[in-house]
Amino acid sequence: MFSSKISIYCFLLITITKYSFAVGNYYQASFGKPANAVTLKAIELFGKDEKSKVQALDLGCGEGRDTIALLKRGWQVVAVDKKSQAFHWLNRHEAVQDHADSLICVEMSFEDLIISNLPVDSFDLIIANWSLPFCSKKHFSSVWQKLISHTKIGGRFAGNFFGKNHSWNLERPWLVFLDKTEVLNLFDSFAIEEFEEIEYDELSACGEEVHWHTYSVIAKRIK
Numbered sequence: 001m002f003s004s005k006i007s008i009y010c011f012l013l014i015t016i017t018k019y020s021f022a023v024g025n026y027y028q029a030s031f032g033k034p035a036n037a038v039t040l041k042a043i044e045l046f047g048k049d050e051k052s053k054v055q056a057l058d059l060g061c062g063e064g065r066d067t068i069a070l071l072k073r074g075w076q077v078v079a080v081d082k083k084s085q086a087f088h089w090l091n092r093h094e095a096v097q098d099h100a101d102s103l104i105c106v107e108m109s110f111e112d113l114i115i116s117n118l119p120v121d122s123f124d125l126i127i128a129n130w131s132l133p134f135c136s137k138k139h140f141s142s143v144w145q146k147l148i149s150h151t152k153i154g155g156r157f158a159g160n161f162f163g164k165n166h167s168w169n170l171e172r173p174w175l176v177f178l179d180k181t182e183v184l185n186l187f188d189s190f191a192i193e194e195f196e197e198i199e200y201d202e203l204s205a206c207g208e209e210v211h212w213h214t215y216s217v218i219a220k221r222i223k
């Protein structure tokens with residue numbers, strides 16, 4: 001009994017250490033990479049609307065490739081991540097020094113967002129790239145409802161979700177994996193502007209072989 005407890009403890013410790021190491025490697029590998037395609041497309045869509053660009057929320061900002069793209073284009077950005085390391089990397093970008101007045105960094109988990117007092121209808125654009133699948137399954141639905149409430153009517157969501165065929169669905173079943181209907185159902189109060197489901201094999205930023213199954217979405221809140 002005692003030894004099985006020790007084994008479980010060791011397994012958890014190794015898994016958490018491996019995850020922390022992988023996240024650190026991810027920041028290093030992503031540093032300086034261009035913004036995610038959905039972020040750039042969403043920014044363009046605002047241009048077409050001739051709408052003033054005001055506030056964006058970058059959820060799980062990481063080393064900040066999307067945050068940087070937004071800052072450089074004149075947006076105000078609230079960058080959220082649960083890892084202090086993310087902000088360590090984000091602050092290395094020159095653009096952060098150049099646009100310091102336009103950036104608020106919040107070290108917080110998505111789960112804590114549910115109880116945060118961010119004002120409702122406060123963001124023109126919510127970005128969540130390669131991040132929402134890491135939300136705890138238990139809180140995903142509440143986090144999503146909270147995100148909708150923070151999106152202005154006429155504001156947009158741009159980000160991605162993992163599909164059920166993703167190889168991490170076997171290796172890390174505690175992450176959030178959705179089927180197409182489940183993804184579409186998230187956007188009941190949005191008009192979908194871009195929707196792409198893709199599957200491919202590629203090494204992760206940390207050099208791990210991965211079968212990727214993702215849904216990328218850009219959507220405009222209409223009600």
Ligand SMILES: C[S@@+](CC[C@H](N)C(=O)[O-])C[C@H]1O[C@@H](n2cnc3c(N)ncnc32)[C@H](O)[C@@H]1O
Binds near residue numbers: 081134
């Ligand atoms: C794979 S990185 C993606 C970073 C960036 N969005 C990009 O596209 O390169 C995922 C980020 O989400 C953050 N993250 C994961 N789970 C989180 C949670 N529950 N709350 C807040 N941030 C989280 C991680 O710390 C990490 O920085």
